[in-house]
Amino acid sequence: MSSSPTPRNRKERRTASRGNQTSTSNQNDMDIPLRKPDYTSKPETKTLFQIAEERQELLRQGKPFPKSLSSSNSAPNSGDGPELDLISPLAEAILYTFTLTVLHLTLDALVNQQFKQKVDWGAIIPRTLLIAPLLFVLIYSLHTETALKVPLAREAVFFATAVVGGCYMIHVVNEEGYYAVMRRAPPVGTLWVWSVIEMHVGTAVGSLGVVGGWVWWMGLAMW
Template identity: 40%
Template sequence: MVQTRKERKAGQVPLAHPDRSGPSEKTLLDLAQERQLFEQADLRQRKLSGRPALPKQDDGPEDLAISPTAERVLETLLWSVSLTMLHFTLDVLVQHQYAVELSWAKAISRSLLALFVFTCLMYVLHPHASAPTPVPGLPERFQSPFRQAVFFATSVSSGCYLIHISNTYGYLAVMKQSPPLGCLWVWSVIELNLILGVLSLACSGVFLWTGGYKIR
């Protein structure tokens, strides 16, 4: 006589989460990696096939580290190239604004000159851990306030002068002076802290409003 198997009810089956913890002991893969069995097998296979063995690579942090001076140079180039691209863009835009025939050769030459100037200024004035005292003879505690004062004065003067020449000078003077002044203004505001940056922009706004100038 065939007997049917009774199924357990759902309430009688114990419920539990599966064990997601890793193995408590070393696996065969771990043992093979410790004994470098894969490297030995690959080396043996290459010897049998007549192929040369691959050189060992060491990608430790010591090999990838660069000196502070090299890091400072790379950071300087990154900032100066970015400002040069901004200078080139402003140069092209201001020539289009006055419907002047664009000379790409002159625009590129002016941008290369700006790259040299920005690189020198950025290397000296931009803060970096490898050069805590860029101004010789000045104590270290006064370095940051002095740098902030320089950039604040540069931001206010370049912004106000850019507003002035855009409203009073001829188009030739505007095309020649606007790109470098705009780059200096942007860079100075970036180097300032938040409070001084907003204050410098407010000074330029007050100069624009009190002088009766217009944004062109």
Template identity: 40%
Template structure:
């Protein structure tokens, strides 16, 4: 009797298990499972702010409250960010400086009444363009922009040296030397004045004019 009851209970339990859709182990796998196993992990990085970002924001708020940094520097609007980046600026500046190099080269040829040799002009401009690109890019990266005073001092020194040398070279050297050196130095002079803040740019121009007047050179 007991054996019969046990057998009946097992049959009933088996029937109830099949009817309720209980989990049954299997070695079969469908296509969705295969795709999930072969799927590569997401390596694109975090989609939102990380704990480091939140900690940095909190630290900045504490620094503003304690007066370590001014409140105006606490946040930067999106409009103040450079839309094309350092490389884009370097490309645009290098193209402009190369065109200026060609223009100055033509002016020097015309000043000394020489026949313009376009192949030589374009060859010198093509040689100078990578130099312009590298220098401008280095001075537009984030590391350089963290030190605006040093950047302005650099532009001031370059503009004064280039301007004074242009004046000296035009008054002391022959036309062949001026023809070779004036275009690249003149382009660097103009670029450094444009890049510097107004105070530094005006100071550099004043220094060049003072050098011209003090030595009695002619403006050419």
């Protein structure tokens, strides 16, 4: 026979039930081994802090993220589709094209205002729409994986474009008539701005220094 008395009413049954649950919980707690984690062991893969530090270092150097820095703990590609980068060359080209097209439209309108000409949107918009596909092809060709594999050549193209475009634009503004300025300044200025944006900071400053030196040597005015 059991040594515990039989509950005679509802209150005693509840008390007995709570006692049984407490003893079972204590028994389960005693089964769990209590020990401190091993803080001295090194993780088998890179931690999130290490990955973040490496990517910050690449950002400071102005380099894109290599695929080797992808977290090894991330799920592998299921094979249902290609591995996606943060932003594809096509998306970059579309974004740059839209932004530079708006810049070209703005420069075209400002040049007309500078010479006190009526802003003819019926002529400005077709010119802008004509240059948009040309910008897209040029931008996309320099953002493909093949172009990114030769960063020095890519940087040289941007440097040459910035120097030639900057010098030519300042020459046109100083030496040509207002009609030539209205037609040539917007597209050349757009290419100049884009080239400077695409370059690393040091190269961009160097290109501006070359343009400034040429302007000083030729005795031209920048404004």
